Amino acid sequence: MAVIFEKSVPGRRGVDLPSSEGFPPVEIDSRYRRGESLNMCELSELDVVRHFTELSQRNFGVDTNFYPLGSCTMKYNPKIAEKVAALRGFGELHPLLPQLRRGGMLTQGALEVCYELEHLLCEITGMDAFTLQPMAGAHGELTGMMLIAAYHSNKGNEKKEVLIPDEAHGTNPASAAIAGYTTRPVPTCRENGRIDLDALEEMVTDETAAIMMTNPNTLGIFNSEIKRVAEIAHRHDALLYYDGANLNAIMGKFRPGDALFDVVHVNLHKTFGTPHGGGGPGAGPVGVAERLVEFLPISRVVKRADSTYALDYDYPKSIGYIAPFYGNFSVCLKAYAYILMLGAEGLREVSENAVLNANYIMHALKEKFDIPYLRTCMHECVLSAKRQAEKGVRALDIAKGLIDKGYHPPTVYFPLIVKESLMIEPTETESKETLDGFIAAMLEIAELAESDPESFHAAPITTSVSRPDETKAARNMDFAFTEK
Amino acid sequence: MAVIFEKSVPGRRGVDLPSSEGFPPVEIDSRYRRGESLNMCELSELDVVRHFTELSQRNFGVDTNFYPLGSCTMKYNPKIAEKVAALRGFGELHPLLPQLRRGGMLTQGALEVCYELEHLLCEITGMDAFTLQPMAGAHGELTGMMLIAAYHSNKGNEKKEVLIPDEAHGTNPASAAIAGYTTRPVPTCRENGRIDLDALEEMVTDETAAIMMTNPNTLGIFNSEIKRVAEIAHRHDALLYYDGANLNAIMGKFRPGDALFDVVHVNLHKTFGTPHGGGGPGAGPVGVAERLVEFLPISRVVKRADSTYALDYDYPKSIGYIAPFYGNFSVCLKAYAYILMLGAEGLREVSENAVLNANYIMHALKEKFDIPYLRTCMHECVLSAKRQAEKGVRALDIAKGLIDKGYHPPTVYFPLIVKESLMIEPTETESKETLDGFIAAMLEIAELAESDPESFHAAPITTSVSRPDETKAARNMDFAFTEK
Amino acid sequence: MNYISNTKEQQKQMLEACGVGSIEELFADIPQDLQPKSFDLPAARSEFDVFRHMESLANRNYAHLVSFLGGGFYDHYIPAAVDALASRSEFYTAYTPYQPELSQGTLQAFYEYQTDICRLTGMDASNASLYDGGTALHEACQMALSITGRNRIVIDGGVSPIYRKMIYTYAANLNIDFAEVPVSHGQSDRDAVFGAIDESTAAVVLQNPNFFGVIDDHSDIAAKCKELGILTIQSVNPIAMSVIKTPGETGIDITTGEGQPLGNPLSFGGPYLGFMAARRKHVRKMPGRIVGRTVDQEGRDAFVLTLQAREQHIRREKATSNICTNQALCALRAHIFLSLMGTGGLTELAKLCLAKTEFLKQRLSSIKSVEVMNSSPTFNEFTVRLPIDAGEVVSRLIDRGFAAGFPLGRYYPGMQNYMLVAVTEKRTKCEMGTYAENLEDVLWP
Amino acid sequence: MNYISNTKEQQKQMLEACGVGSIEELFADIPQDLQPKSFDLPAARSEFDVFRHMESLANRNYAHLVSFLGGGFYDHYIPAAVDALASRSEFYTAYTPYQPELSQGTLQAFYEYQTDICRLTGMDASNASLYDGGTALHEACQMALSITGRNRIVIDGGVSPIYRKMIYTYAANLNIDFAEVPVSHGQSDRDAVFGAIDESTAAVVLQNPNFFGVIDDHSDIAAKCKELGILTIQSVNPIAMSVIKTPGETGIDITTGEGQPLGNPLSFGGPYLGFMAARRKHVRKMPGRIVGRTVDQEGRDAFVLTLQAREQHIRREKATSNICTNQALCALRAHIFLSLMGTGGLTELAKLCLAKTEFLKQRLSSIKSVEVMNSSPTFNEFTVRLPIDAGEVVSRLIDRGFAAGFPLGRYYPGMQNYMLVAVTEKRTKCEMGTYAENLEDVLWP
Ligand SMILES: Cc1ncc(COP(=O)(O)O)c(C=O)c1O
Ligand SMILES: Cc1ncc(COP(=O)(O)O)c(C=O)c1O
Secondary structure, X not given: OOOHHHHOOOOOOOOOOOOOOOXXXXXXXXXXXXXXXXXXXXOOHHHHHHHHHHHHHOEOOOOOOOOOEOOOOOOOOOHHHHHHHOOHHHHOOOOOHHHOOOHHHHEHHHHHHHHHHHHHHHHHHOOOEEEOOOOOHHHHHHHHHHHHHHHHHHHOOOOOEEEEEOOOOOHHHHHHHHOOOEEEEEOEOOOOOOEXXXXXXXXXXXXXXXXXXXXXXXXXXXXXXXXXHHHHHHHOOOEEEEEEOOHHHOOOOOOHHHHOOOEEEEOHHHHOOOOOOOOOOOOOOEEEOHHHHHHOOOOEEEEOOOOOEXXXXXXOOOOOOOOOOOOOHHHHHHHHHHHHHHHHHHHHHHHHHHHHHHHHHHHHHOOOOEOOOOOOOOOOEEEEOHHHHHOOOOHHHHHHHXXXXXXXXXXXXXXXXXXXXXXXXXXXOOOHHHHHHHHHHHHHXXXXXXXXXXXXXXXXXXXXXXXXXXXXXXXXXXXXXXXX | OOOHHHHOOOOOOOOOOOOOOOOOOOOOOOOOEOOOOOOOOOOOHHHHHHHHHHHHHOEOXXXXXXXXXXXXXXXXXXXXXXXXXXXXXXXXXXXXXXXXXXXXHHEHHHHHHHHHHHHHHHHHHOOOEEEOOOOOHHHHHHHHHHHHHHHHHHHOOOOOEEEEEOOXXXXXXXHHHHOOXXXXXXXXXXXOOOEOHXXXXXXXXXXXXXXXXXXXXXXXXXXXXXXXXXXXXXHOOOEEEEEEOOHHHOOOOOOHHHHOOOEEEEOHHHHOOOOOOOOOOOOOOEEEOHHHHHHOOOOEEEXXXXXXXXXXXXXXXXXXXXXXXXXXXXXXXXXXXXXXXXXXXXHHHHHHHHHHHHHHHHHHHOOOOEXXXXXXXXXXXXXXXXXXXXXXXXXXXXXXXXXHOOOOOOEEOOOOOOOOEEEEOOOOOOOHHHHHHHHHHHHHHHHHHHHOHHHHHHOOOOOOOOOOOHHHHHHHOOOOOOOO | OOOOOOOHHHHHHHHHHHOXXXXXXXXXXXXXXXXXXXXXXXXXXXXXXXXXXXXXXXXOEOOOOEEOOOOOOOOOOXXXXXXXXXXXXXXXXXXXXXXXXXXXXXXXXXXXXXXXXXXXXXXXXXXXXXXXHHHHHHHHHHHHHHHHOOOEEEEEOOXXXXXXXXXXXXXXXXXXXEEEEXXXXXEOOHHHHHHHOOOOEEEEXXXXXXXXXXXXXXXXXXXXXXXXXXXXEEEEOOOHHHOEOOHHHHOOOEEEEEOOOOOOOOHHXXXXXXXXXXXXXXXXXXXXXXXXXXXXXXXXXEEEEOOHHHOHXXXXXXXXXXXXXXXXXXXXXXXXXXXXXXXXXXXXXXXXXXXXXXXXXXXXXXXXXXXXXXXXXXXXXXXXXXXXXXXXXXXXXXXXXXXXXXXXXXXXXXXXXXEEEXXXXXXXXXXXXXXXXXXXXXXXX | OOOOOOOHHHHHHHHHHHOOOXXXXXXXXXXXXXXXXXOOOOOOOOHXXXXXXXXXXXXXXXXXXXXXXXXXXXXXXXXXXXXXXXXXXXXXXXXXXXXXXXXXXXXXXXXXXXXXXXXXXXXXXXXXXXXXXXHHHHHHHHHHHHHHOOOEEEEEOOOOHHHHHXXXXXXXXXOOEXXXXXXXXXXXXXXXXXXXXXXXXXXXXXXXOOOOOEOOOOXXXXXXXXXXXXXXXXXXXXXXXXXXXXXXXXOOOEEEEEOOOOOOOOHHHOOOOEEEEEOHHHHHHOOOOOEEXXXXXXXXXXXXXXXXXXXXXXXXXXXXXXXXXXXXXXXXXXXXXXXXXXXXXXXHHHHXXXXXHHHHHHHHHOOOOOEEOOOOOEOOEEXXXXXXXXXXXXXXXXXXXXXXXXXXXXXXXXXXXXXXXXXXXXXXXXXXXXXXXXXXXXXXX
């Protein structure tokens, strides 16, 4: 379909502006004026509506069908959350309002949401305080790294390095590096899929600022020795960071705070059902143990003796501003509504069913696909298409084959330590019928990989495009449309 | 795709209800209690969302693409109207509220909408008063017929018959019949596509209660002799009814009131841009000339001396209640917002462009298709596929061919007086580019009808079903799903 | 904003293509002397300006009162998914599914909706919607007249007075002989009904729960009518259907009702949803669209509008009804609502209404000189007698934030002191408590 | 409500299929002593209950004040079509377009959005969004450090104090040498800037219009920097771009900004939209997703995420940035907004802001002892000096229904009497008139 600029018709208008009420036009001095003519598309509202309706038809969301993209927790996003976020009292609220004198009183509802959500997250994770400001998981990691740095520098510690398991998500090393640390990967134990404790023991030194862990890790495996990790870390005054991307597995079952993690980020857009928006926005609130509270970013939301809420900036040891305001507020709002609806029991059931669904899939596929770590998994299972790859059907081909069967493929080629990996995270909202359909599709694919591996090359054939040429894209560097 | 009941899983829930707050359950006496077990579908919110999302993908709306369904004015529906209708102050307003003592003051906003819309419609049509209560065009016709009957019976006239041109929409004779009249069709003049005045002259007698006209008529032709029709009618104290379904052609150009029409209905869902909803709801307000005002249905909305609005029931000659309340209020609301946005100039431009677009299509297609009445048309043009039908490609086949080209077909086989008719109403919101695309598709079809008429039989091939068996449907009478 | 896509320049090109010199030429058929005498409308305004204006109008409506108003139209909660799905433009910007290949979404949804209505009411066949509960009842009367070839209709006094007025309006020129039978102790008066019917009677029209909120079992009336070849028509509350005896079980011939409670907002009176279901043998006399399941030319399951020979576009003056545009989107909403509720949700909803209603009945009867009309069971609405004029009481309670109920004097002369009180699942214990306190305070300050 | 589809019965069947006896067994890896010490959360509540609660919280926010608050975040009108389209679930329930075949909608929209940003700013290449304008500016600084291999950054005092604080936070452990140059007469102080830069300087960071609302022409600074191998970074207001000199025209190397004004609601601070565009040669150093156009295996036009070797999922600790989840839906909204506005609408919008701002400037300067800082041109925001503490004035005007502006003392010690006043196209003559009257009345009662 044509790019929107190709549909442009000079002079066409999609919107009328409010009346100018007779105000005389203001001339901008030529020195300051835009010289180049502006060349946006010119369309009617109908043109625009049809264009984006058609674009939407070329997209696939959770509402379309099963979307078992591992590590991303593509659960159903309750519709009520959108309605809550659209309430004018939230949607049209200017963020500077509470910063006016006595302005806190003008935003009590919004501040209550922030305060209460922070406290709910504390209880869910076992941490002592939370900040909602990080705008995604990776932003939470970076915030966490800066908190850790502030802690060490406050203590006069000279720490240079962060240790990160080799199966970790790419944002972990990237966040540590951007915060100014060097990073070193810790190997994963071949047998049990957990961090290699002996290797870790050896690697941790007084230079170690932190160890970043994901638990369950990206292999979907829960590390029962987590306390030993904490013990090793703390022995060297290294802090323990918890990547909460996989929190959906363990709510009501395990709290990182209880296992002596010092810093935790959670992904509201994963665990707490806020929509992924085609790539964002999300929110990555960060929780800390007591000894790190004083370093949290400002502003912070406090509850005063008279039960009103207020912004507080008076934290001299705070790392400062990491966001312009209070984070991706409307994402937080949706997560807050979600937690209120589910309650303690609901969240526990979320994790139980997320884990059950993943194990159900793993068991159904274990005969036909390699499972590098065949044991009870948590909320996701990682398969390997090694066996199929030998026939020429790689993980990517399986992904494309699944598309033709109406499913969004799992995450492929991550975690990096598994060859031809297929990382399947069904989430708790999916039904047995849906899982059974997906399992059947996977088994058909496994069979076809045996009987007719060539057939995969054309896949997908049901979509408007098939296997775009990525090399050409990188070479052409066509990032913006230009008229011929 | 499966019927929703086939997806049902016993015990599954899509919604939680508010807490019962500990109220004891109330037993209904077995005499009054439902015996048969209730067998609705049982699904999760996710199941329901996916089901209806998939259903929507099997539908085609104006937002999808060009929808030139003649006589239906499938224009673009501005999105702002939906937002207006969703305002809580309108959406959650109970219709009995203004009927409480001093209740009018509780609904001043809603009553203002009704009052002002009625007056705008008066000005647009040249009528003296309007009622918004009729819930669709046909309901407006029936209301009009009842008003006419009330007028005659009040005068002691004994009238039995309503005359209706043979090209009229089916609702016209049906409405007259249901109101208690016999109907007789008036022939259309072969040459000019207008009502045959000589025949009419002969048919009108003192028994004639009314003549129903559509102007422009369903052939898209404006009758310049409309004053003679009025004169003939009124000579016999027959009233003149105006079916306003085609009002989109003539706003700011012609007002039925000026041509002495006595009763008019307008279709808000056509002319005034409210969405068609997959078949409704619409709204068919009725306007009348002075002598019929006293018969209008109650309640009526009045403006008092202090500029407040009120409901008034005190019209002893009123025909009474035709709706439970004030009509399809939220449809009226959308139409009101539409008229306010367009203003006088905008409405005039609507008709100008609706007519221009129709003529543009007619001119582009006139070589390849028969045009039974080849002359300037108004907002729609009627072609005949006679020529193509000789090759075996009937109007229905052309419709199915258009589907495969991405367009909604025009109205086919109406008006009944044109063989193999294709009634094309592009509306003013469509662009030249869209019309050109449609014209090209029609010309390709005309060519294919010559070169390969057989090829149409498989069409459409791009849809999930193709030419469902209507005979079988009528025979099987499968109107409700039953589990096997 | 005029929403016209073509620019002036394009309009000029198109005029040229048509071989005319100006837009005016296209309107040459309109005689000079029929130019509009006036066209005095306000000037165009922007979307923003109009939205602001509409918002200010909306804010002048008291939609936020704690409401106990019912009368057949109820303030039930509408799950957010209903709006999210019904607002998909593929549904709401389409029209009547004349081209089945492009309308399987609407058609399948209608087929499923028809199934919903049949299962709720225990009847065989439903149509795809009528304008509202009142016109549906009128259409049912017309059906009965046509099926029986008789001329008399007996209407129970428990039928909504609004609907009765509508039926009489539509019948004004049709020479139908109507008889009305007042209720006794809130229920249908058997003796009076049996006294009013005879072999010239086409139908008896009933309502359950009736306008006073009272539940009845009309099987005796249905049985008696059957003997005399009279059809019974029953207007019902769709949410009550999950717990009370259905028209199917009662032996009713045609059932109708207002579908507003099923996921459609109150919206100051509309659009609402008339539903109708009947015994299979009467289906060819039913008004409105009906969807049937069939197969396509490849043998795939498919849905189409069927039995169109009943309808105006085929049968013109001989059609069973003149209806064309119906309330499709409201039916879709009802179907989504019912799909979300399911058996369990709907039953629980009805039971919640029952329980809360019972609570309020008891609470109000504890107020001095307030009498709850309690002789027969009720569903989600009941009648109270106040010591003073109900209109006055309601009016005073508005100042305290309550829409306290509907004074019956408006439709029932002599019942000036009576008020109809409705309770939905949305009303909390706290709201009902303060309501009762305020009522008490107004009566006994 | 827990949104879990499977019934207890099904869960049992699935446990059996897995060969485990209970859900608990699946969690056997969690040691006994790590059972949660507490999990004390409120009990589940229904959608309706929670909605009611959220509504009551929303009602406790003063979102309805007539607002003159800006500071980089503006109350522009959002056409209804933006919400209608961005709320199509195919867009908002999808994730990052890793599978291009299922994401051409998102990908093409990003490509078009990138084109929008390039055309607005006059730059060559845009990414597909960053978190917000502040993190975007920080990322631009990181880019400049990496490109130049230098270590010093000079920041103009007209850059938002919020953004400056953010930049310093992120740099805390990075050993960067920052210098800040206060503005002079509201614009960048050339002498001071030129005095602060040297050959160790990686970048000069500017903002246009700056935090005081003042428009500048930074071409002289850009030219001078070029000579010294210093990159210029300019944070801009995207709506102003249609009328003021663009970064492209100015000779800027990297431009960033806050995209909130483009169809994204204020929402108490987010989600917002960081945009960034740069010269072509710097694109491999850019953070974030970038979409490129290519062809598929059948030769059809197609869109993909490209240059992924910059990103964390490939390059891990060597990535240009750690960003993964971005602000995709906000970028989509911005693109829909811009598509509706078009060239004409956007220019008119900017001009309307200019004209209304000018009106209010003049009106306020007519008030005794109120001085509008007028030495340089402004766009949609300006600074006034009041005779008394601005915080106090703003606080008093709140009681009269106005969010009168932002007191600068909060970020600029010594500017206690100064206030920043923003005007968008939504503010009417009438609102501005009564605002001025009330201000006058507060100052001179
Ligand atoms: C394990 C893990 N950690 C961190 C992240 C980063 O989160 P975000 O994308 O919200 O920045 C992800 C994202 O997919 C992840 O899966
Ligand atoms: C000419 C004409 N008259 C009347 C009607 C009936 O209007 P409605 O469908 O709103 O009942 C129509 C509907 O298509 C029509 O085209």
